[in-house]
Amino acid sequence: MTQRDNEQLTLVQIAEQQKQTAQTMQHIAETLIDRAKGAGADDIEVWSYNTIGNSVEVRNNDLETLEFNQDSHLGINVYFEQRKGTVSINDLTESAALQGLEAACNIAKFTEPDPYAGLVEANRMASEFKDLSLDHPFALTIDDMVAAAKEAEASALNSQHIKQSEGANFYSHRSVSCYANSHDFCGFNQTTRYSLSNVLIGQTEKGMIRDGYYTLGREYGDLLAPEAVGTQAADRIQAKLKLGKCSSGKFPVVFNPEVARGLWSHLLGALKGGALYQRSSFMLDKLGHSILPKDITIMEDPFILKGLGSSNYDSDGVATAKRTIVDQGKLDGYFLSGYSARRLGMETTGNAGGIHNILIESPQQSLDAMLKQLGTGLLVTEVMGQGVNIVTGNYSRGASGFWFENGQIQHYVQEITIAGNLEDMFQSIIAVGSDVDGRSSILTGSVAIDGMTIAA
Amino acid sequence: MTSIIDRVESHLFKESNLSVDAIKQAIESMGRFQQDYADIFLQEVVMEYWQLEDGLVKDASFNLNKGLGIRSIEGEKTGFSYANQFELTALNNALTAATSISRAGQSKAVSFNQPSSSTSLYTEKNTLAGVDQAHKIALLRQLDATARQLDEKVKQVIVSLSAADEHMLVAAIDGTLAADIRPMIRLNVTVVAESAGRRERGSAGMGGRYDWHHLISLDLESLAKKAVDQAVVNLDAVEAPAGTMEVVLGNGWPGVLLHEAVGHGLEGDFNRKGSSAYAGRIGEKVASELCTVVDDGTLQGQRGSLNVDDEGTPTQSNVLIENGVLKGYMQDKHNARLMGQSPTGNGRRESYAHLPMPRMTNTLMLGGSSEPAEIIASVKRGIYAPNFAGGQVDITSGNFVFSASEAYLIEDGKLTAPIKGATLAGNGPEVLKYASMVGNDSQLDPGIGICGKDGQSVPVCVGQPTLKVDKLTVGGTQAG
Numbered sequence: 006m007t008q009r010d011n012e013q014l015t016l017v018q019i020a021e022q023q024k025q026t027a028q029t030m031q032h033i034a035e036t037l038i039d040r041a042k043g044a045g046a047d048d049i050e051v052w053s054y055n056t057i058g059n060s061v062e063v064r065n066n067d068l069e070t071l072e073f074n075q076d077s078h079l080g081i082n083v084y085f086e087q088r089k090g091t092v093s094i095n096d097l098t099e100s101a102a103l104q105g106l107e108a109a110c111n112i113a114k115f116t117e118p119d120p121y122a123g124l125v126e127a128n129r130m131a132s133e134f135k136d137l138s139l140d141h142p143f144a145l146t147i148d149d150m151v152a153a154a155k156e157a158e159a160s161a162l163n164s165q166h167i168k169q170s171e172g173a174n175f176y177s178h179r180s181v182s183c184y185a186n187s188h189d190f191c192g193f194n195q196t197t198r199y200s201l202s203n204v205l206i207g208q209t210e211k212g213m214i215r216d217g218y219y220t221l222g223r224e225y226g227d228l229l230a231p232e233a234v235g236t237q238a239a240d241r242i243q244a245k246l247k248l249g250k251c252s253s254g255k256f257p258v259v260f261n262p263e264v265a266r267g268l269w270s271h272l273l274g275a276l277k278g279g280a281l282y283q284r285s286s287f288m289l290d291k292l293g294h295s296i297l298p299k300d301i302t303i304m305e306d307p308f309i310l311k312g313l314g315s316s317n318y319d320s321d322g323v324a325t326a327k328r329t330i331v332d333q334g335k336l337d338g339y340f341l342s343g344y345s346a347r348r349l350g351m352e353t354t355g356n357a358g359g360i361h362n363i364l365i366e367s368p369q370q371s372l373d374a375m376l377k378q379l380g381t382g383l384l385v386t387e388v389m390g391q392g393v394n395i396v397t398g399n400y401s402r403g404a405s406g407f408w409f410e411n412g413q414i415q416h417y418v419q420e421i422t423i424a425g426n427l428e429d430m431f432q433s434i435i436a437v438g439s440d441v442d443g444r445s446s447i448l449t450g451s452v453a454i455d456g457m458t459i460a461a
Numbered sequence: 462m463t464s465i466i467d468r469v470e471s472h473l474f475k476e477s478n479l480s481v482d483a484i485k486q487a488i489e490s491m492g493r494f495q496q497d498y499a500d501i502f503l504q505e506v507v508m509e510y511w512q513l514e515d516g517l518v519k520d521a522s523f524n525l526n527k528g529l530g531i532r533s534i535e536g537e538k539t540g541f542s543y544a545n546q547f548e549l550t551a552l553n554n555a556l557t558a559a560t561s562i563s564r565a566g567q568s569k570a571v572s573f574n575q576p577s578s579s580t581s582l583y584t585e586k587n588t589l590a591g592v593d594q595a596h597k598i599a600l601l602r603q604l605d606a607t608a609r610q611l612d613e614k615v616k617q618v619i620v621s622l623s624a625a626d627e628h629m630l631v632a633a634i635d636g637t638l639a640a641d642i643r644p645m646i647r648l649n650v651t652v653v654a655e656s657a658g659r660r661e662r663g664s665a666g667m668g669g670r671y672d673w674h675h676l677i678s679l680d681l682e683s684l685a686k687k688a689v690d691q692a693v694v695n696l697d698a699v700e701a702p703a704g705t706m707e708v709v710l711g712n713g714w715p716g717v718l719l720h721e722a723v724g725h726g727l728e729g730d731f732n733r734k735g736s737s738a739y740a741g742r743i744g745e746k747v748a749s750e751l752c753t754v755v756d757d758g759t760l761q762g763q764r765g766s767l768n769v770d771d772e773g774t775p776t777q778s779n780v781l782i783e784n785g786v787l788k789g790y791m792q793d794k795h796n797a798r799l800m801g802q803s804p805t806g807n808g809r810r811e812s813y814a815h816l817p818m819p820r821m822t823n824t825l826m827l828g829g830s831s832e833p834a835e836i837i838a839s840v841k842r843g844i845y846a847p848n849f850a851g852g853q854v855d856i857t858s859g860n861f862v863f864s865a866s867e868a869y870l871i872e873d874g875k876l877t878a879p880i881k882g883a884t885l886a887g888n889g890p891e892v893l894k895y896a897s898m899v900g901n902d903s904q905l906d907p908g909i910g911i912c913g914k915d916g917q918s919v920p921v922c923v924g925q926p927t928l929k930v931d932k933l934t935v936g937g938t939q940a941g
Contacts (some may be wrong), residue, residue, distance in 0.1 A: 013561060064537070064734075073542040073558045076814060091522035095545050105525075112521045115594040119519035171736055171857075206736055206857055213738065215857035253704045254940045283514075283617055284653055285662055390862035391850040392884035392936065396653065396662045401701070401884040401936040403853070403862030420860045422884050422936025424703060458938045460703035460886075 013073075016142035016179045016197055019057045023181045026055045026097070027193055033079065033102045034185035040103065041083050042187065044110055048084040048124045050186035052320065053077070053097060058178030058198075059147055063154040064170055071147065074178065083109045087118040124321070125343035125353055127188040131318035131325070138310040140195040141224035142179060150175040153231045157203045160235030166243050168213065171204035173235075177225070190322040199225045203235050207242035214419075216241040221444045223311040244407070249416030251408045251461050257382035257435070258423055258457040259375060261406075262442035264385050265452040269303075271427055272296075273360050273447075275395050276330070276338075278345020287398030287428050291336050297431050299334035300367050307361035314446025320358030328354070330363070365449040369439035375453050377412030378436065383459060384409055384451075385423065398427035418461070425457040468585075469630045469640035473505055473527075477547040484632045487556055488571055491533060491634060495566025498534040498794060499559075500633035502771060503547065504813045508625040509589060513601040513618070530813040531559040534795055538562055543814045573638045579775075581642075582759060582766045583670035588624040588644040592673045597622055600648075600677065607685040608652050612693050616660075617653035622646075624673070631773045635794075639773030644670050645764070645920060647908070650685050654692035663692030664866075668908035669922075671762045691848060691867050694879045701868065701883035701937025707840045708885060708933040709871065711847030712833070714906035716923035719754055720824050721852040721861040722889040723747075725914070727781050727789070728807070728819040729796035731856050738859030738890050739787065747787045748893030751829050754782040756791055758806050758822030764908040765823035765922035767806070772817055776806035781824075782893070793819045811917035821912060825924035829899025833927040836898045838874040844935055845869045845876055846885065859889035862936075884936040892930060900927030 014022070034051040041049035055077045062070040079102055080093040090113030092105040154173035162170060177199045185191040202219035218237035220229035229237075260268050272288070280286035288296070297303075307325035309315050319325055321343045329337045341349065342357030355361075376384065389403035405419035438450030463471075470481045484501055491499040505527035512520040529552060530543040542558035544551035589597070601620040608618045627643040647668035654661055665687035667679065710718060731737035739747070748754075758776025760766050767776045772794050780788045792800070793808030796819055809820035837845060845868065852863030864884045869876045905924035912921040 013558070067537065068562065069537055070539045070541065070816070071562050072816070073555075074814075075543065075545070077545055089519060089521075091520070093522065093524045095526045095528065101525075105523075108523045112523060115518075115598065116521045117517045117519050117598075119517060122519065169735065171734065212859065213736070213857045215736070215855060283619070284655070284660060285617070289660075389853045389855070389860070389886075390864045390884045391853070392862070392864035392882060394662075394882055396660050397695075397881070399881050401864065401882060401938075403860070403884050403886045403936070405860070419858060420886055420888055420934065422703070422862070422886050422934055424701070424883065424936050424938045426938075458703045458936075458940050460705075460934050460936050460940070 013147050015144045015146055016177055017144045019179045020142040023055060023057065023179065027181050027183065029097055030183040031191060033097065033099055034183060034191060036099060037081060037102055037106050038185065038187050040106055046083045046085055046110065048187045050082045050124060052184045053079045054180055054182035055097060056178055056180040058176060059150065060174065060176035061147060061150045061154055062172045062174045063151060063158055064172040066155055066158065068151055069172065079105060081105055081109045083113050084123050085113045087120060087122050088113045088116045089119065089122050090116060121344055121347040124186050124188060125323050129324065129353065130188055130190040130322045131192060133324065134317045135308060137308060137312065137315045137317065139223050139315060141197045143225040145177055145225055150177065153201055156231035157201060157235040160232040161203050161205055161239040164239035164243065166207055166246055167239055168206045168208040171206055171215065173203040175201045184320060184322055186322055192318050192322060194316065197223055199228055201228055201231060201234050203238045205238050205242050207246060209246055209248050211248055214242065214245050216245060245417040247416045249408060249418060251383065251418045251421065251459060253460050255456050256459055257379040257453060257455050259379065259382065259384045259451050259453045261384060261386050261451050262440055262449055264388055265449045266445050266447040267388065268452060269363065269365065269447050269449055271393055271395065272431060273340065273363065276340050278339060278341040278349060280395060281339060282345055282348040285396045287395065294336055295334045296336045297331055297334045298434055301331065301434065301437065302329065302333055302366040303331035304364040304366060305330055305361055306364060309362045312362045312446065314360065314362040316361060319355045321353065323353050323355045323357065325355040325361060361446065363447045365437055367437040369450060370436055372438050372440050372451050375436050375438055375451060376409050379453060380412060381410045384414065400425050400427050400430065421459055421461045423457050423459055430454050430457065465640045466638060469628050469642060472628050473503060473630060474547060478549050479547050479552065483549060485573060487552055488632050488634055491556065491560060492569040492571055493565060494533065494560055494563035496533050496535045496563050497798065498634060499532060500631055500772065501529060501531050502629065502631045502813055503529045504627065504629045506625055506627045508623060510621065510623045511597050511601060512621040513605055516605055518598045518601055526812065528813040529555065531555045532816065533560045533563050535563055537799065539816065541816050571634055572636055574636050582768055583644055583762050584672050585642045586672055587626050588646050588672045604650055604681060604685050607682055608650060608689050611686060611689045612654065614654040614656045614693055614696065615652050615689055616655045619651045621649045629771065631771065633773065637773040639769045641768050644672055646671060646673065646676050648676060648681065648684065650688040652688045652692050654696055656696050659696050661692045661695040663688040663690065663695070665691065666907065666909040669762050669764045670766055694867060698879040698881045700939045701880040702935055703937040703940045705932055705934050707843030708930050708935065709836055709840060709843065709845045710928045710930065712900060712902045712925060712927045713904045714923065715846060715849055716825055716906060716925035717849050717852045717863050719826055719925060720821060720912065720923045721854040721863055722887065722892050723754055723781060724756065724821045724824045725854050726856045726859060726889050727791055729790045729792040729800060730819055732790050733796045733800050737856045743787050743789065745787050746785050747890045748782050748785040749896045750785040751899040752782055752785050752893050752896050753827045755780050755827065756821050756824045760823050763823050763905060763922045764910060764920045765821065767822060770806045770808045771810045772804065772808035774804045774806045774808060776822060779805045791819045791821065793817050809919050811919060815917050818914060818917065820914065820919050821921050823905065823922035823924065825905060826903060826926060828901050828903035828926045831898045831900050833900045833902055836900055836927050836929050837871060837876065839898065839929065840871040840874060843871045844880065845871050854889065861889055862886045880937065886934040886936060892933065895931040896928060897931050898929035902926045
């Protein structure tokens, strides 16, 4: 690797530098696979990444923090007669990698044989690598980033009800990652990511409130204009200034898209192989059963251009596929890696390392129409705490949001809780909004649920 | 005996062209800029992890992370860069980047402090030094067997052991030169119990800055029992009540209340920026006079303890609330300087690749005079919560939550049915005003806390006595 790493590089220059890094990664992977075979390992897999970028924070129109980020990682799994050894280091030099391999082989002498361990069959490895449009290096300088952050903050502070800015942050990063294994599979991903955010504080009679807004994307040109980020952040504060109360009891609750994707992630998490084979999921034995109202279908699509969860292969090297998870309310598929699939006596679904892009499909209506349909209830915009039990589906969170009556927002409420059981909550979805938020790999609009318990 | 600086130097730089002298020279070279502060932090963390699942120890991993971070501060402006090599060129590149926002100034000489040779709060030996792999595996198997024998409803057991050894060295333009060797061990048992179609998970952990030999001298069987009890009790849990009511918190880990409701709001950075609900309130009464809360980084062998923080400041015991009155903030050097205060030994960072911030260490409430049984007996209708999954706070509004993973109804002064996990919600500067009884049983948690802030995780400890709060929102499903 070159040693120019820490100059103020734009992602265009970083991308140039990472060509060399990618070659180093491939060379290390080939060397390790070769050496592991020589040492008698049955199989080996090697994954690595290198992320370089810059991050700035502006507060009160002044640069407050300038960070040069540069992170590397190398991971190794070796298998000897179903025994596994794992090593990870933050160093992409050949000498460190070889020491890592030795340590991994050493560990594998002591772990116990696991009949389910090992690589996925060679014929499942990805062989088609579509251009998913994930890599968009742009010659954005630190000065450009600072200017954008200042512009966002200035537009927010234009609103008179803002007490102060907590800071506007801009980051731009490029990553190159490699996964290789002893089936002769070697895949690369190059991705860029840009983000601009602004957090503000407003003053009410009862104390301060905080909120913010962010924009995020693979391509710089896809970001929301800085001025719009600031304005959105300020609008959110303004909406919260009218504080009020709500009463305890059972009410319809609408989760806005930012909170709704968290809700979907609890369902998706319960459908992951690890949770299922450990019998730690409220979705055990539900395949083929109705888990959602029948007008809702959930798709997984790893091939969305510029998608935040897009990938041609998973972290087993297995080819990903577009597929149906929930078909008109009926559970149609799990999220399995090679390992969890073997544990369950099933086939991998290409989800080692996680879930790709998720699309929630339903007859969508506007948020206004949803509130009108529900009449009185709570529009949740933030949830807090760890009160989600994925084993039982028990759900109890701190929340804040907007109380609505006759379909009209009345005031902001905070310091309350909402509770229910996830299995019932998903069955009780009344509507999914058309206000889809693209800043996530879970693409959902607002979600309305009937009959949750509010405690105030 | 060699100094801690020498021992860390010889460990970190054995295959490197760096030395403490080279680090000192680099700091001195930064004196040419017009800055208020600059430091270089070097760190190596070696971690070993063993996990048993289905009665087999089939996952084991070894992890090595090392690197150096350089920071340059002028006024409120910070430049930061890091590298994953202990190597002179990497050091110089990081230095150039970190100072790229600094203006040239008058050269200043730096005279480095002689580190004091105080005794360590923890062992310097490698946490798992000389321990046979077979012994580690045997321990995990033994806990697995114990958990399964305790109750036939136990269907799944996961036991894990992790041990990390950290070497750190920090040098700063204010003359700081400090080093530390920090062990950390952690043992965890998670079980899934099943009965009559219901399933529940129970989990228990313990650990701290001590080694294997100390760990195995502790009562490890009780760890398995705690995990099993939690799962089995919850199999019979009924719906939790919803609304505002009296809550009795158990001793130890429920101190997560203090961490969220009080601790974060008293971190210097939020108060410098005026974004904390506690900003500008020193000297005000924010709790009942029964409450005294401290953050103490000097406790022997505890998970949150440090000989020096990550800026080289020796840790101390800081009083946050004394007899109900707000006393002080927790500071790192940067925020202390900007607020005209002294650093308090709370400057911590997740790693060399993260900027230091004011963070908690071991945060606890001192014991009071009530008997725990008397506290429960005083409640007509409420809940008793001895175990939590964690918490979260919005320091600006002061709103916080913490989520009970084991709780019971109290009816007419007696514990009755176990209830399903519920989130408790309150407001930081208000909640402790309703603390009406403080137990005489103050205790630290068993060594399981991880605190997250701005994407950085650091190990912490919390503690408290049994505590009665007259008004907390309980987030159950049974309204009315």
